Amino acid sequence: NLESYYQSRFAARTRRIQASTIREILKLTQEPGFISFAGGLPAADLFPTQRIAEATQRILLEHGPQALQYSTTEGYPPLREWIASRMPGASPENVQIVSGSQQGLDLFGKVFIDPGSKVLVEAPTYLGALSAFNPYEPRYISVSMDEEGLRLDELEAALEAHRPRFMYVLPTFQNPSGRLMGLERRKAIVELARKYQTPILEDDAYAELYFSGQPLPTLYALDQALGGGNVVYLSTTSKTLAPGLRVAWVVGPKPVIQKIVYAKQGADLHSPTLNQMLVYELVRDEGWYRAQIERIRQAYQTRCNWMLSALQKYMPEDMGWIVPQGGMFFWLTAPEGLDSLELLKQAIEEKMAFVPGQPFFADGSGKNTLRLSYSSATREQIEEGLRRLGRAAHRMLGRA
Numbered sequence: 001n002l003e004s005y006y007q008s009r010f011a012a013r014t015r016r017i018q019a020s021t022i023r024e025i026l027k028l029t030q031e032p033g034f035i036s037f038a039g040g041l042p043a044a045d046l047f048p049t050q051r052i053a054e055a056t057q058r059i060l061l062e063h064g065p066q067a068l069q070y071s072t073t074e075g076y077p078p079l080r081e082w083i084a085s086r087m088p089g090a091s092p093e094n095v096q097i098v099s100g101s102q103q104g105l106d107l108f109g110k111v112f113i114d115p116g117s118k119v120l121v122e123a124p125t126y127l128g129a130l131s132a133f134n135p136y137e138p139r140y141i142s143v144s145m146d147e148e149g150l151r152l153d154e155l156e157a158a159l160e161a162h163r164p165r166f167m168y169v170l171p172t173f174q175n176p177s178g179r180l181m182g183l184e185r186r187k188a189i190v191e192l193a194r195k196y197q198t199p200i201l202e203d204d205a206y207a208e209l210y211f212s213g214q215p216l217p218t219l220y221a222l223d224q225a226l227g228g229g230n231v232v233y234l235s236t237t238s239k240t241l242a243p244g245l246r247v248a249w250v251v252g253p254k255p256v257i258q259k260i261v262y263a264k265q266g267a268d269l270h271s272p273t274l275n276q277m278l279v280y281e282l283v284r285d286e287g288w289y290r291a292q293i294e295r296i297r298q299a300y301q302t303r304c305n306w307m308l309s310a311l312q313k314y315m316p317e318d319m320g321w322i323v324p325q326g327g328m329f330f331w332l333t334a335p336e337g338l339d340s341l342e343l344l345k346q347a348i349e350e351k352m353a354f355v356p357g358q359p360f361f362a363d364g365s366g367k368n369t370l371r372l373s374y375s376s377a378t379r380e381q382i383e384e385g386l387r388r389l390g391r392a393a394h395r396m397l398g399r400a
């Protein structure tokens, strides 16, 4: 039958296509009374639902046939122009709309990775990128980080020794560790990448989620200042509008974008036409969009503070964490020897969930780390959820 036929003939081909830990936990935590800090779920209470309903109706009434018809793979021209206008040195031809930056990761992997290609990643890095790249069978080169990001000495040694196909970097509120890379480090990394002619894939999913201060320049912008051409940039409306719309973009040199267009033609023809037109209707109102982003920043700052005080109250004293300056996550480091996968099992007994850290490490390390998202939790859920986690952690660490 088909199943045994599949097992005999195809299982080898799909050996690198494995489950996403976040996606699998997300399914599990739908039970009532469950408190999950697993998925980086944007705050649903901040989705501009009413505005989306009105804009969608207006688009359908005024441009129905266009909104519901097939459209070009490159994406809705006004939206591409809006994105290009915010990226130094970019024109719409450098911009490709994709269905979530997750698709951008997949298509980039499809275009850049051969079996065995070396891909340089941060340790830890976004596990969704590993899920996207794995089917193309890369070999990962992991480089560790200090408090602000990639260590330059290790990075240069790795670039020299391995000449990787590209490096995947998250400079702004890194997922999962929350790190924010400073300007000097950003400049140094862009210069090193150019020196070793190693393209950077910059994933800027949390670009707008600063709690305070002004955004730092993107690696894309810093590379432009040196002549450009060495950074491919990803960002998304998932964290500023609504993730269910699946509207994101890739910005890069024309030959690369051209290949990503062709790959997308073979993947899904184009991203949803209506959703692209809707996103443009929302972001074109600069005043509203800035106010929306400000609402989100303030809400996440508040929820971050709630989680910080709950951590201080309930965690064993030898549990450490990085206090984020933006983004959605706390990254916890437990004492060596504490297996966060085992802790997750205990936590699930208490109807609480988080993402264990090991899937974020391409080199299989990080057993004693875990990621907590505060973005869509209420104050009560944070208090109760951390109390449950604290109970499980104290039990595991053998402390009453």
Ligand SMILES: Cc1ncc(COP(=O)(O)O)c(CN[C@@H](CCCC(=O)O)C(=O)O)c1O
Residues within 6 Å of the ligand: 020, 022, 023, 026, 038, 039, 040, 041, 099, 100, 101, 102, 103, 126, 128, 170, 175, 203, 205, 235, 236, 237, 238, 243, 247, 248
């Ligand atoms: C660095 C980074 N790059 C891409 C994505 C995917 O975002 P899109 O919605 O595809 O634009 C994300 C979103 N990651 C969230 C959401 C995952 C949602 C899920 O798998 O349920 C997380 O880490 O929990 C990200 O953090």
